[in-house]
Every structure is written in structure tokens, then in C-alpha cells.
Amino acid sequence: MSRITLTDVSRSFGSVKVLHDINLDIRDGELIVFVGPSGCGKSTLLRLIAGLDRPTSGKIAINGEDVTRVAAADRGLAMVFQSYALYPHMSVRQNLAFGLENARMPKPEIEQRIAEAARMLNIEPYLDRRPGQLSGGQRQRVAIGRAIVRNPTAFLLDEPLSNLDAELRISTRAELAALHERLSATMIYVTHDQIEAMTLADRIVVLRDGRIEQVGTPLDLYNKPANLFVAGFIGAPRMNFLPSDKLPGTAGSTVGIRPQHLRAADGKAKLKAKVTLVEALGYETVVHGLLDDLPLLAVLPGQKSFEAGDTIALTYDAENLHAFDEQGQRVD
Amino acid sequence: MILAPVGWLARVLDPPLRALQRVGGRNGMAIFFVAPNMLIFGIFVLIPLVINFAYSMTGGGALFLGDRIFVGGEQYGRLFDCGNYLEPNSCREDLFWTAVWNTVFFVVLQVALMVGVALITALILNRDLKARSFWRAVFFFPVLLSPVVVGLIWRWILQRQGLLNYMIYELGFDPINWLVERNWAFAAAISVSVWAHMGFYALILLAGLQAIPKDLYEAAEMDGTRPARVFWRITLPLLAPNLLVVLVLTLIRAVQIFDEVYVLTGGGPGTSTLFITQYIYEVGFASLLRNPGLASAASILMGAVLVVLTLFQLGIARRGERRSAK
Numbered sequence: 171m172s173r174i175t176l177t178d179v180s181r182s183f184g185s186v187k188v189l190h191d192i193n194l195d196i197r198d199g200e201l202i203v204f205v206g207p208s209g210c211g212k213s214t215l216l217r218l219i220a221g222l223d224r225p226t227s228g229k230i231a232i233n234g235e236d237v238t239r240v241a242a243a244d245r246g247l248a249m250v251f252q253s254y255a256l257y258p259h260m261s262v263r264q265n266l267a268f269g270l271e272n273a274r275m276p277k278p279e280i281e282q283r284i285a286e287a288a289r290m291l292n293i294e295p296y297l298d299r300r301p302g303q304l305s306g307g308q309r310q311r312v313a314i315g316r317a318i319v320r321n322p323t324a325f326l327l328d329e330p331l332s333n334l335d336a337e338l339r340i341s342t343r344a345e346l347a348a349l350h351e352r353l354s355a356t357m358i359y360v361t362h363d364q365i366e367a368m369t370l371a372d373r374i375v376v377l378r379d380g381r382i383e384q385v386g387t388p389l390d391l392y393n394k395p396a397n398l399f400v401a402g403f404i405g406a407p408r409m410n411f412l413p414s415d416k417l418p419g420t421a422g423s424t425v426g427i428r429p430q431h432l433r434a435a436d437g438k439a440k441l442k443a444k445v446t447l448v449e450a451l452g453y454e455t456v457v458h459g460l461l462d463d464l465p466l467l468a469v470l471p472g473q474k475s476f477e478a479g480d481t482i483a484l485t486y487d488a489e490n491l492h493a494f495d496e497q498g499q500r501v502d
Numbered sequence: 503m504i505l506a507p508v509g510w511l512a513r514v515l516d517p518p519l520r521a522l523q524r525v526g527g528r529n530g531m532a533i534f535f536v537a538p539n540m541l542i543f544g545i546f547v548l549i550p551l552v553i554n555f556a557y558s559m560t561g562g563g564a565l566f567l568g569d570r571i572f573v574g575g576e577q578y579g580r581l582f583d584c585g586n587y588l589e590p591n592s593c594r595e596d597l598f599w600t601a602v603w604n605t606v607f608f609v610v611l612q613v614a615l616m617v618g619v620a621l622i623t624a625l626i627l628n629r630d631l632k633a634r635s636f637w638r639a640v641f642f643f644p645v646l647l648s649p650v651v652v653g654l655i656w657r658w659i660l661q662r663q664g665l666l667n668y669m670i671y672e673l674g675f676d677p678i679n680w681l682v683e684r685n686w687a688f689a690a691a692i693s694v695s696v697w698a699h700m701g702f703y704a705l706i707l708l709a710g711l712q713a714i715p716k717d718l719y720e721a722a723e724m725d726g727t728r729p730a731r732v733f734w735r736i737t738l739p740l741l742a743p744n745l746l747v748v749l750v751l752t753l754i755r756a757v758q759i760f761d762e763v764y765v766l767t768g769g770g771p772g773t774s775t776l777f778i779t780q781y782i783y784e785v786g787f788a789s790l791l792r793n794p795g796l797a798s799a800a801s802i803l804m805g806a807v808l809v810v811l812t813l814f815q816l817g818i819a820r821r822g823e824r825r826s827a828k
């Protein structure tokens with residue numbers, strides 16, 4: 171059981187304000203992802219929740235209880251560090267036991283919890299090795315195991331997959347999702363990778379320069395980005411942005427359309443673009459083009475016989491357009 | 503700009519060096535570059551070592567090796583001629599054994615104090631304290647002083663009418679004869695040598711502390727680890743390689759203790775701060791009954807002890823390299 175509420179949380183380092191009045195309600199049992207470009211304050215926010223750092227102003231509550239000044243160890247949370255932060259001179263078993271020994275838990279119970287976590291994470295064969303003798307993926311599991319054995323009310327994970335290679339990242343991502351299902355604990359997951367956020371999250375918090383840009387389910391953010399930043403950040407490749415006078419029948423000052431929402435027109439074309447580059451991936455074709463000197467990207471299903479220099483006709487459905495006003499806010 | 507003369511020099515030196523390499527080959531060049539250093543090492547270390555060993559096999563007071571009489575192992579026999587090694591008065595060379603046992607006591611106490619104080623200093627300097635580099639400089643400063651200066655400074659402070667006694671007197675207490683009372687003099691010898699070298703070892707330990715990743719401490723904080731347990735279970739084990747280096751270095755230096763203590767106490771009162779190096783120096787050069795052969799024999803023995811300690815240190819260093827290469 172863990173509901174975490176942030177009220178007007180700010181953090182400054184000297185004269186530099188890194189987090190601006192963050193208000194957020196993290197629900198019990200949800201997997202919430204903080205996503206944003208590097209340096210936007212994700213880790214700082216996570217460390218404030220963990221209790222490794224104190225906010226300059228504002229309040230943090232867990233299950234309604236103010237924990238702003240409560241020590242990290244007494245918040246009932248567990249953290250998985252980006253570097254894993256395993257104790258290098260201890261065996262895996264000792265790493266897992268360390269926090270439990272601090273809490274003066276009886277030995278048999280420690281043994282039992284370690285055995286359980288080891289089974290869940292498939293690290294039983296490595297229990298007596300040291301972290302230095304493990305691969306990156308195995309270390310990662312141990313780091314997660316160290317969090318699990320403490321049976322925390324919430325897990326905090328700071329870019330837990332960033333040190334793994336691409337293949338392992340995808341499989342571990344799936345395992346983390348399964349683990350969340352199984353433990354049904356609250357998880358706060360930090361990443362700069364929007365695909366990771368989209369695939370894992372119940373809800374996503376998009377951060378930029380220490381401010382929350384939008385909070386919502388992955389599809390909320392994809393279908394109704396609240397502003398230009400979120401529209402550009404969520405979804406790959408990036409959404410096309412054009413002045414609204416280039417697309418007939420649109421509102422606002424800027425209009426966005428995702429590359430996947432452009433279609434090759436057979437009949438009536440809404441756009442004509444000059445092709446500059448074609449990337450044929452087999453199952454789809456990525457076309458880089460220019461619309462009156464403005465870059466335009468289209469991802470078309472299947473294989474096309476376009477070449478650089480061609481002029482192609484494109485069309486779209488009006489419902490897939492996103493309109494934004496001069497301030498970059500969404501208009502509907 | 504600044505490097506222009508270097509480039510010029512390289513161009514000038516290039517043709518003759520290339521010619522040399524054609525003649526001597528690659529390995530010949532290596533020897534050519536190492537030779538000057540080997541020459542210096544040979545003249546000032548290797549040859550004296552051999553000569554020293556030769557001296558230790560001779561007797562009499564003559565200074566030149568050619569004038570001396572070969573006596574074989576007699577000097578070594580004289581050093582080890584002892585009723586009870588623990589009781590210097592029962593030995594033929596009672597001063598040698600006095601110096602040996604003084605040195606053993608000194609080494610044990612001084613090394614323990616040195617490592618302890620250096621560790622505490624490093625732990626404090628590793629905190630987020632204000633003006634950290636200033637304090638680091640303050641503790642390192644004595645390392646830069648010549649041992650003679652160290653000895654003189656502390657003699658001025660500790661002598662009968664010195665600074666310390668002046669302050670004690672002003673506070674209304676009885677002055678203490680720091681350098682005349684046996685135990686105080688011994689304590690002074692230890693404290694002064696710790697003061698003089700501690701900064702260097704604290705710096706080594708500080709570097710080790712700063713190499714411990716900060717997030718290990720954060721993980722320990724999340725784990726609810728009490729500060730004492732953090733120290734014993736995380737800081738100390740991860741600092742162990744540096745501690746071992748410091749331990750062995752201080753050990754080697756402590757066995758060789760001489761200059762600052764010699765200036766401070768002159769080995770006194772009596773023979774209470776007479777250490778092995780001073781014994782060798784006095785028997786070899788200073789005493790009325792000068793005996794270069796005996797001094798050489800004693801220095802060869804001391805050298806053997808230092809070689810063992812140094813091999814130990816090299817072993818540690820190599821193990822550390824292997825570990826960090828992994």
C-alpha cells in the first residue's frame with residue numbers, strides 16, 4: 171500500500187532552481203514513469219522521494235503521512251540505482267542480506283527472503299559470487315533483488331536499463347513489467363527513453379527543465395499531447411510540425427502530424443512533397459521530404475518505388491492533426 | 503609556441519639517433535636510453551652496496567678497504583654474541599640490541615599511531631567541510647619540511663625552557679622535562695615523526711576514500727545502515743588496499759627512523775631514543791671506538807629486513823594491479 175503525494179515540491183542547488191513546484195499524486199500499485207531529456211530533473215525528483223535529498227520547499231507524503239523530513243530508511247521504499255551500487259566486496263547473498271541485517275531481522279527469515287527473491291530473478295546460481303564476477307544483466311537482477319527482499323511499499327528505479335545492451339534491455343523491460351504485475355507494488359521508474367516509458371507505464375510524467383509538462387496514460391500522451399514539447403517527445407520518429415497555413419482547414423498557429431499518419435494519396439492529395447531521401451526498411455518506407463522548404467517525414471507501410479527528387483502526393487485524416495497555439499499549447 | 507624549441511631539438515637529434523638505431527637495433531636503443539639511469543643507480547646504490555658488504559667482512563679502524571683486514575663473519579658473530587637477546591646488557595654489543603629493541607617498540611607504536619591519525623584525518627578531510635583544500639594543505643605542509651627543520655622546531659617547543667613549558671608555566675602548572683625524561687622523550691620521538699609525515703599518508707587515504715563511489719553510501723542509506731556499520735562494512739573494506747600500502751610504507755620508514763629524532767633528542771636521554779640507524783651512524787663515523795666493519799654488518803642486517811618489507815609491499819602492489827585489471 172503506497173500512495174505518494176508531492177505538493178509544490180521545489181529543489182534548488184545554490185541559485186539554480188532544478189525543480190519548480192512539482193505537484194503529483196502517485197497512486198497505489200501503479201507503475202509511473204518519469205520521462206524527459208537528460209538534465210531535466212528526473213533523478214533529483216526521485217532522490218527527493220527516496221529521502222536521499224531534501225526539497226528546498228514543498229511537501230512529500232506517503233499514504234497521507236508527511237515524510238518530508240523522514241530519513242530515507244524509514245520511508246519503506248527501495249531504490250535500484252543506475253550504476254546498481256552493489257557492494258563490490260560482498261557476495262550477492264551478502265548484498266541481499268545487508269539491509270535486512272540492519273533491520274535486525276532473524277536469520278531464517280533473511281535466508282527465506284533471499285531464496286525467494288533469487289528464485290524469482292533466476293540468480294540462485296550466483297548467490298556466492300561477487301558483483302565483479304557477474305555480467306551486466308546479472309548485476310541488474312541482483313540490484314532489483316536487493317530491493318525486493320526488503321519488501322518495500324514502493325520501488326524507485328533510476329534508469330535501470332541504461333547500462334544494458336539493446337537486446338537485453340528489451341527482454342529485461344518485459345521482465346520488469348511482469349515483476350510489477352506479480353508484486354503489485356507501486357513503482358516509480360525514471361528513463362530518458364520514451365519507448366521504454368510507453369511500453370512500461372501505467373501513467374507517464376513528462377518533465378522538462380524541472381517542470382511537469384503533462385501527466386497521463388501512454389495513449390493519452392500519444393493521442394492528445396498537451397503541448398508542442400510532449401508532441402515532439404512522445405512517438406518515434408518525431409511528429410512533423412508545420413505552420414497551420416500549410417495545411418488547409420486547420421486551427422491554431424502550428425499543426426502537427428505524425429509521420430505514420432501520412433498516406434500516399436491515390437486520388438485527391440492534400441500535400442505535395444519533394445523527396446530528399448528514402449529509407450527502405452522492407453516492412454515500411456521512411457520518406458524524408460520537403461514541403462516548400464520545410465522538412466517533412468512520412469512513414470509509409472510496405473515498399474514504395476520513390477526516389478530522391480520525385481514529388482509525391484500525400485494525404486491524411488483530419489482527426490490525426492494536432493493543433494497548437496502561439497504558446498505551444500494544444501487547441502481542440 | 504612554447505613547444506617550438508622542443509620541435510627544433512627533436513629535428514636536430516633525429517638523424518644521429520636514427521643512425522644509432524641502425525647500428526644498435528631496437529633493443530640497443532632501449533639500453534642506450536636506460537643506460538644513464540643505470541649508471542647513476544650503479545654508482546650510488548649498487549656498488550656501495552657491494553662495498554658495504556665487503557666492509558662488513560673486515561676489521562680494524564682503517565678507513566680504506568685496502569688497508570683493512572679480512573675477518574670473515576666475525577663482525578656478524580659479534581653482533582649476535584648474546585646471552586639473552588631480550589636483555590641487551592647480556593650482549594657483547596649491548597648498544598646494538600638496545601637500538602634494535604628501541605626500534606621495534608618505536609615501529610609498533612609509531613606505525614599504529616601514524617595509520618590511526620592519518621585515517622582519522624582523511625575521514626575528516628573527506629567530509630564536505632568548508633575550505634577543504636586549505637585544511638588539506640595545512641596537514642600536508644609538514645611533509646615538505648626538511649627533517650632537520652622538524653627536529654629543530656620541536657626542540658624549541660619541547661626543551662626545558664621551550665614554548666610548551668612556557669605555556670604550561672603560564673597556566674600555573676609545573677613544567678615537564680619533555681626531552682630529559684625517558685618516556686616523554688620516547689613519546690616525543692613518536693609524536694614528532696607522526697606529525698612530520700602523517701599528511702602524506704592521509705593524502706593517500708583521502709584519495710582512496712574519494713574513489714569509493716558515492717552511490718554505495720546512498721544504497722547503504724536506503725538500507726538503513728547505521729554510521730558505525732557503514733564505516734566497518736563499507737568504508738574500511740573498500741579502503742583496505744590503500745590502508746595496506748600506507749601500513750607497509752610507514753613500516754619501512756619507521757624502521758629507518760633517524761634524522762628528525764637525532765636532531766630532537768640525540769638518542770637520549772641515555773640510550774632511550776637510540777634507534778638502529780643512529781647506532782650504525784655512530785659506530786661507523788662518530789664514536790671514539792670507530793668500527794666501520796661492525797657498522798657495515800649492522801647496516802647489511804637492517805637492509806635485509808627492509809628488503810623483506812619491500813618485497814611484501816611490491817607483492818601487495820602487484821596484487822592490487824591484478825585486481826584493478828579485472
Ligand SMILES: Nc1ncnc2c1ncn2[C@@H]1O[C@H](COP(=O)(O)OP(=O)(O)O)[C@@H](O)[C@H]1O
Nearest residue numbers: 183186188206207208209210211212213214215
Ligand atoms: N548535487 C547537485 N548540485 C548541483 N546541481 C545538481 C546536483 N544534482 C543535480 N544537479 C543539476 O540538476 C539538474 C537535473 O539533474 P538530474 O536530476 O540528475 O537530471 P536527469 O536525471 O533528468 O538527467 C542538472 O542540471 C544537474 O546539473
Ligand SMILES: [Mg+2]
Nearest residue numbers: 212213214329
Ligand atoms: Mg538521471
